[in-house]
Amino acid sequence: MSEFILQMKNISKTFPGVKALDDVELEVKHGEVHALVGENGAGKSTLIKILAGIHKPDAGAQFFFEGNEIEINKPNDATMKGISIIYQDLSLFPNLSVAENIYIGQDSHKRSWNKMNWKKIKNKAEDALNELESDINPNSVVEQLSIAQQQLVEIARALAFDSKLIVMDEPTSSLSSDEVEKLYKVINKLKKRGISIIFISHKLRELFEVSNRFTVLRDGKFVGSYVANQTTEQELIKMMVGRSVTYEKNQSKTEVGETILNVSNFSKKGNFKDISFDLRKGEILGLTGLVGSGRTELAQAIFGVSSPDTGSVKLFDKEISIKNSEQAVKHGIAYIPEARQTQGLVLEQSIVNNISLPVIKKLRNKFKLINRKKEVEIADEYVKTLDVRPPLPELNAEKFSGGNQQKVVIAKWLSADPSVVIFDEPTNGIDIGAKTEIHKLIRRLANDGIGVIVISSELPEILAVSDRILVMRKGRISGDLGVQEATQEKIMNYSLEGSGNVKTNQVANHSDEVTQEV
Amino acid sequence: MKSLLRQKEFSIFAIIVVISIILSIVSPAFLTIGNLLDVVEGNVVMGILAIGMTLIIITSDIDVSVAAITTAVAVSVGALFSYLPDSWISLAIIFLIAPVIGLLIGSVNGLLVSKIQIPAIVVTLGTLNIINGLVLYFTNGRYLNSTNFPKSFLSFSNVEIFGIPILIFILVFVAILTWYILKHTFIGRSVMAIGGNQQSSIRVGINYQKVKLFVFAYMGFLCGIAAIAQTAYTKAVDPNGLLGLELTVIAAVVLGGTNIHGGRGTIHGTLLGVLLLALIQNGMILARIDTFWQNVVTGAIIVFAVSYDHISYKRQQEKLAKIEVA
Numbered sequence: 001m002s003e004f005i006l007q008m009k010n011i012s013k014t015f016p017g018v019k020a021l022d023d024v025e026l027e028v029k030h031g032e033v034h035a036l037v038g039e040n041g042a043g044k045s046t047l048i049k050i051l052a053g054i055h056k057p058d059a060g061a062q063f064f065f066e067g068n069e070i071e072i073n074k075p076n077d078a079t080m081k082g083i084s085i086i087y088q089d090l091s092l093f094p095n096l097s098v099a100e101n102i103y104i105g106q107d108s109h110k111r112s113w114n115k116m117n118w119k120k121i122k123n124k125a126e127d128a129l130n131e132l133e134s135d136i137n138p139n140s141v142v143e144q145l146s147i148a149q150q151q152l153v154e155i156a157r158a159l160a161f162d163s164k165l166i167v168m169d170e171p172t173s174s175l176s177s178d179e180v181e182k183l184y185k186v187i188n189k190l191k192k193r194g195i196s197i198i199f200i201s202h203k204l205r206e207l208f209e210v211s212n213r214f215t216v217l218r219d220g221k222f223v224g225s226y227v228a229n230q231t232t233e234q235e236l237i238k239m240m241v242g243r244s245v246t247y248e249k250n251q252s253k254t255e256v257g258e259t260i261l262n263v264s265n266f267s268k269k270g271n272f273k274d275i276s277f278d279l280r281k282g283e284i285l286g287l288t289g290l291v292g293s294g295r296t297e298l299a300q301a302i303f304g305v306s307s308p309d310t311g312s313v314k315l316f317d318k319e320i321s322i323k324n325s326e327q328a329v330k331h332g333i334a335y336i337p338e339a340r341q342t343q344g345l346v347l348e349q350s351i352v353n354n355i356s357l358p359v360i361k362k363l364r365n366k367f368k369l370i371n372r373k374k375e376v377e378i379a380d381e382y383v384k385t386l387d388v389r390p391p392l393p394e395l396n397a398e399k400f401s402g403g404n405q406q407k408v409v410i411a412k413w414l415s416a417d418p419s420v421v422i423f424d425e426p427t428n429g430i431d432i433g434a435k436t437e438i439h440k441l442i443r444r445l446a447n448d449g450i451g452v453i454v455i456s457s458e459l460p461e462i463l464a465v466s467d468r469i470l471v472m473r474k475g476r477i478s479g480d481l482g483v484q485e486a487t488q489e490k491i492m493n494y495s496l497e498g499s500g501n502v503k504t505n506q507v508a509n510h511s512d513e514v515t516q517e518v
Numbered sequence: 519m520k521s522l523l524r525q526k527e528f529s530i531f532a533i534i535v536v537i538s539i540i541l542s543i544v545s546p547a548f549l550t551i552g553n554l555l556d557v558v559e560g561n562v563v564m565g566i567l568a569i570g571m572t573l574i575i576i577t578s579d580i581d582v583s584v585a586a587i588t589t590a591v592a593v594s595v596g597a598l599f600s601y602l603p604d605s606w607i608s609l610a611i612i613f614l615i616a617p618v619i620g621l622l623i624g625s626v627n628g629l630l631v632s633k634i635q636i637p638a639i640v641v642t643l644g645t646l647n648i649i650n651g652l653v654l655y656f657t658n659g660r661y662l663n664s665t666n667f668p669k670s671f672l673s674f675s676n677v678e679i680f681g682i683p684i685l686i687f688i689l690v691f692v693a694i695l696t697w698y699i700l701k702h703t704f705i706g707r708s709v710m711a712i713g714g715n716q717q718s719s720i721r722v723g724i725n726y727q728k729v730k731l732f733v734f735a736y737m738g739f740l741c742g743i744a745a746i747a748q749t750a751y752t753k754a755v756d757p758n759g760l761l762g763l764e765l766t767v768i769a770a771v772v773l774g775g776t777n778i779h780g781g782r783g784t785i786h787g788t789l790l791g792v793l794l795l796a797l798i799q800n801g802m803i804l805a806r807i808d809t810f811w812q813n814v815v816t817g818a819i820i821v822f823a824v825s826y827d828h829i830s831y832k833r834q835q836e837k838l839a840k841i842e843v844a
Contacts, residue, residue, distance in 0.1 A: 052721070076723040091721040093714035095781040096707065104711055104722055114704040 002067030005030045005165055005196045006051075006083070012058040013046055013220075020046045021057075024222040026198075026215050028165065033187060033197045035207045035214035035228070039240055039457070039492075043220040044200055048167055052085050053077045066164070084158035085167040090150055094143035099125035101142055102157045128156035132186055148179035155186060166190065167198040172206060173292060184210055202290050204233050204496050216240060234489075237496075241459065241488040256467070257281030259317070260451035261333075261420050263302060266311035271297040272475040275311070279420065279451040284442065286466025286483075287455045289495050294475040295455050296338070299422050303335040304328040315419070329358060334413035338425040338455075344409040347398040351388070351408055352379040354397050358416035382411035386441065403434025410441060421445060422453045427461060439465050459488045471495055527775055527787045534794050537801065545804040553800070555682065561796040562685040563588070563748045564763065565789060568770045569696050570740035572788045573733045574638070575771050576713040578780025581737055583627060583642040584744075585763035586649040591619045591745035593653050596662045596755035599671070608668040617742035623649070624738015625731065632730035646764075653757050662755040675750030685747050692743060696736075697785040705732055713780030769820040770795050778824060779831060795819075 006028040013021040021043045028034045038044050049055040051063075053075045063070050065081050072078050079085070092101050099118075102125040125138040134152050142150060151171060158166050172180045187197060187210055201207055207214060208228055216223040216239045223239050259278045266275040272294040279285050289295050301308045304322035312319055315331055322328045328335070337344050345354055356363060356375045363371050363378075379393040386407045388400070397408060406426065413421060423442065427435040442465055446452045456462050462469055469486050471479035471494035479494030542549035567584045574581050595616050602608035623645070630641040664672060677684040700706040708729045712719045720726055749755055774791025776783030795816065802812045 075720060079723065085721070087721070089717075091715070091718035093711045093718055093781075095714035096710055100707055104707065104724065116702045116704060116707060118702075 002064070003029055004064070005066055006198075007062075007064040008047070008051065009062040009064075010060045011047065011050060012060070013043075013050060013055060014058055019220055021050075021220045024217060024220070027225065028196050028198060029213070031191055031194045031196055032212040033191060033199050033210050035211035036198055036200045036217070037207065037214050037236065037240060038217035039459075042217040042240070044217055045169070046220075047217070048085065048169060048198075048200070051078055051083065051167065079161075082162060082164040083167065084154075084161065084163040084165070086151070086154045086158070086169065086171065088170040088173060090147075090154055092142050092150055092153060095141065097139055097141055098129075098136055098145070098153050099138035101153055102128060102138075102160050124160050125156065128160040131159055132156055132189070146179075147174045148176075148182070151175075151183070152186070155190075163195065165196045165198070167200075169200045170202070171199070172201060172203060180206065202496060204236060207236075208233070237489055237492050241492055256283050257449070260315065261302075262314040262317075264312055264314075266298065266301060266308050266313075268297065268301055268306065268308040271301070271306075272308075272472070275477060277470060277477070277480075279453060281449050281451060282446050283467050284446045284452045284454060284465055286462040286469040287453055287472065288457065288459065288462045288469060288491060289472030289478075291457060293472040293495065295472050296424055297475075298472070299335060299424060299453065299455055302328075303333060303422060305335075329416060329418075332417070332419040334358075334416060334418040334421045336409055336413060336421065336423045336426065338428055344412075345397045345405060348396060350396055351383065351393045351400075352376055354408055355379045355382055355393075355411045355415055357412060378415055379411075382414065386411050387437075401434070403437065406434075406438055407441065410438075410445075414445075418450060420451045420453070422455070424455045425457065426454060427456075427458070435461070459491050462491065463488065527784060527790055530774060530787065530790045530794055534790065534797060537794070537797055541797065541801040541804065544801070548801065548804055555686070557796050557800045558689075558793075559683045559685050559751065561792055562689045562751065563744045563760070564767055564770060564796070565689045565792045566692050566740050566744040566747060567763070567767045568774070568788050568792050569692055569785060570737035571767050571771045572774070572776050572783050572785060573696070573700065573709055574737055575768070575776045575778060576709055576780055576783045577730060577733055578713050578716075578778075579631065579638040579730070579733070580768065581627065581638060581642045581734065582764045582768075583623075583646040583649065584737060584741055584767055585760040586646045586653075587620055587623045587738055587741035588744045588748060588763075589653055589757060589760050590623065590649045591616050591742045592749050592755050593657055593662075593757060594619055595745060595749055596666075597656075599668060600666045602668045604669045606670050609670050609674055612671065612746060616746050617739050620738040620740070620742025620745065621735055622738065624741065625735040627738065628731035628734030631734060632727040638734075657757045659757055661757070664753040667753070671750070672753065675753060685751060688743065688747055692740060693785055693789060696740075699736075700785065705729060709733060710781065713777075713782070715781070766795065766816070769816070769823075772827065773819065773823045777831065778827060 004027050006026070008024070008026040011021055011024045011026070012019070024043065024047060026034075026036070026047065036044050036047070046055060050057045050061070051072065053072050056073065063072050063078075065078075065083070070077070070081055085091075093104065096104070099122045103121045122138050129136055129138065129152070132152055132155060134149075134156070136145065136149055136152060142153060145153065155166070171183060175183060184206075187199075190197060199207070199211055211228050213225060213227050214231075214236075215225045216236070218240060226236075257280055259280050261279040262277075263279075264276045267273045275298055277285070287295050287299070297306070300306055302313060302322070304325045304327055307323065313322060314320070315333075320331050322331065322333070325335070346357070352375055356370075356378060359378070360370060363374050365371050376393065382388070383391050383393050388404050388407050388411070390400075397405060400408065426442065427438050439461070442452060442454060446467075454462070454465050456465075463483065463486060466483050466486075469479070469481045469483060469491065470477050471481070471491055473495055479491065481490065481494075538549070547553055567588065571581060571584065595612055598612070598615065599608075602611065627638070627641055627645055630636050631638045674684065679687065698706075700709060705728075708719070708724050709732075711724055712726060712729055716726070748760065752759065770791040771783070771788050772778055772791070773794055774783075774789070775787035776791075798815065798819065799812060802815065807815075
């Protein structure tokens with residue numbers, strides 16, 4: 001028998017315009033906990049989705065399970081072989097009972113007309129739950145369980161179907177530390193039964209605690225596989241961030257002016273807590289942290305999409321109340337969302353119509369009809385200054401490339417003459433050339449006296465555009481760095497949990513200093 | 519007991535009790551067995567359709583063609599009547615053919631929704647119009663009375679068991695059958711599963727298309743049965759008789775506690791929803807309230823019920839914290 005339970009070889013995946021995975025391999029031994037590590041966007045989820053059969057890999061991919069080559073073309077090809085995947089958001093049915101959730105599993109598609117044998121179903125669930133030493137009642141409805149219990153139900157489902165390999169995608173992201181300890185025990189139990197586990201997590205400390213080996217991915221490429229107790233945290237961080245694509249780090253020293261925006265004591269339950277910061281004229285504030293650290297939630301609260309439980313926003317030293325996004329726009333705050341195609345643009349309409357959208361009310365003549373001539377003038381001007389290509393304002397937005405679409409979104413908000421602009425992942429899905437152009441554009445906005453916040457997971461981007469960088473972790477600001485002192489490793493340290501407590505204290509001190517300055 | 523009180527069905531039941539008390543005070547004619555049986559018998563068609571609609575709404579879809587399908591089957595049955603002899607065989611043939619016609623039309627809806635993945639509202643609006651057009655073409659809008667009906671069918675429609683009209687037994691049979699499918703077969707649980715979390719159902723390999731096809735085909739099957747009930751109840755075939763009924767059917771289902779976002783719904787809840795709507799309408803007739811006010815009240819109740827449902831859904835969503843804040 002082969003040493004490995006699972007081998008994935010020559011895995012590449014090309015999405016239109018992006019190579020998400022480039023010749024990646026993953027080898028998991030029998031009975032080991034194997035961690036899959038990488039930054040946001042490194043390709044971990046894509047790899048797992050390929051294993052799950054949700055994405056189809058490019059030609060040449062090979063899969064071996066217990067030494068035999070297998071085909072994975074559609075969902076369940078892998079699960080039928082004994083691989084269970086526990087997604088971060090779980091695959092349970094909240095409206096059904098625990099027993100039903102365990103029963104409705106991998107081979108569901110074969111049994112549509114079967115009668116539900118409630119006794120068998122309940123016994124199977126009880127057996128699996130007993131094995132995990134859990135006291136969850138198989139009759140309770142899943143939505144009434146805590147997240148940790150729901151996770152156990154998923155693991156029980158994997159056991160009930162005799163899985164030999166269980167993939168856990170960020171299983172600890174929504175667990176308390178107690179529950180994490182319990183999960184470790186469960187994992188050890190599974191290991192003793194000879195079940196292999198692929199473990200995905202951003203928390204380095206726990207990776208070292210539970211895993212035997214790990215595989216590092218970076219920018220869709222395979223960096224290497226390493227034995228856990230022969231590697232240090234610092235080495236691992238370096239492998240995760242060392243990059244092939246680099247931008248120039250922002251060197252320009254901008255004159256920082258008066259405070260434009262002041263956010264103080266922002267808290268929203270389950271989203272973020274005690275957020276305070278200043279944004280000054282001409283300054284670009286980078287906001288980073290892992291996905292799920294609360295960055296976007298914070299930005300949306302500032303923009304009025306959701307309302308915080310406590311806290312206040314001051315614009316030019318005047319406290320303002322923002323109940324919805326319309327008010328935010330009135331106050332001169334613009335938010336350029338991550339999904340520009342669905343949230344930022346009306347794709348089926350011309351560039352002119354898109355750009356004039358925020359100011360359409362101001363363009364009405366005395367009969368309350370829209371002054372088309374003025375509309376076109378404004379659009380023409382922005383198309384010229386932002387260098388939108390092709391320079392055809394009457395063309396529908398869907399005809400433009402990602403980078404040029406983003407320029408149109410920016411133009412749209414500039415036409416409203418904002419004092420604060422928040423960019424959420426401004427260059428997501430845009431090719432490298434266009435990225436630097438967008439970065440320049442953002443810098444120009446700041447030079448024109450607009451306060452700019454840039455949210456990005458891409459550390460080189462954050463370093464390239466920001467004057468100051470706020471790092472978020474678990475809904476709090478864990479680091480506040482000037483761009484001169486910032487490095488990718490430092491930011492990573494603040495984003496990740498458990499990379500040395502000493503450093504975290506330093507962060508706390510540092511942010512104290514900042515608040516005193518203000 | 520506590521869990522019983524917390525169930526949505528219980529609050530509907532409570533409302534029904536309150537309305538019944540009010541109605542029996544307002545009109546002494548209300549609380550008589552005769553009137554109550556009339557109310558139920560008069561709403562058997564709505565009940566049968568609402569039961570099928572419950573499955574569809576649980577999978578978070580909708581079918582607005584139910585009244586049209588029922589009419590189409592009724593018209594076909596009416597056309598068939600003149601060829602059928604006056605024996606019990608005819609009855610058997612009707613009970614065989616009507617559900618099959620309905621099933622076929624429902625399957626067309628189901629195939630378009632599941633295989634081609636057109637939104638159900640679009641598909642069923644389309645079939646609704648096609649069927650209504652065809653029905654008008656073939657009937658010229660003419661009402662068909664019972665002169666051509668086989669005697670056996672007429673005597674069937676007058677059968678009473680223990681003083682209870684036969685149509686009520688048909689409704690009960692449909693209710694039990696559907697309840698059994700929903701609760702005790704794998705496909706029934708898959709219906710619930712898809713409505714509960716579509717993403718999960720795909721991940722665990724439930725044949726999503728088959729389940730969608732099933733709920734629409736089954737809806738068609740029930741339309742066939744409803745067509746028999748309608749024909750037996752009115753002893754006539756009226757091509758325009760059921761116009762607009764689909765909205766009342768959907769209202770009854772939602773009123774009965776089925777979540778318009780899917781995943782939640784029970785057969786007994788739907789029956790209570792039908793009963794509630796029926797009682798309100800009956801009460802307003804007894805109280806001699808104008809027809810258009812009846813529509814206003816029914817509409818208001820529907821809007822209220824859906825709003826309430828949606829608000830509690832949103833509250834529940836907000837409670838789900840996304841990030842564990844340290």
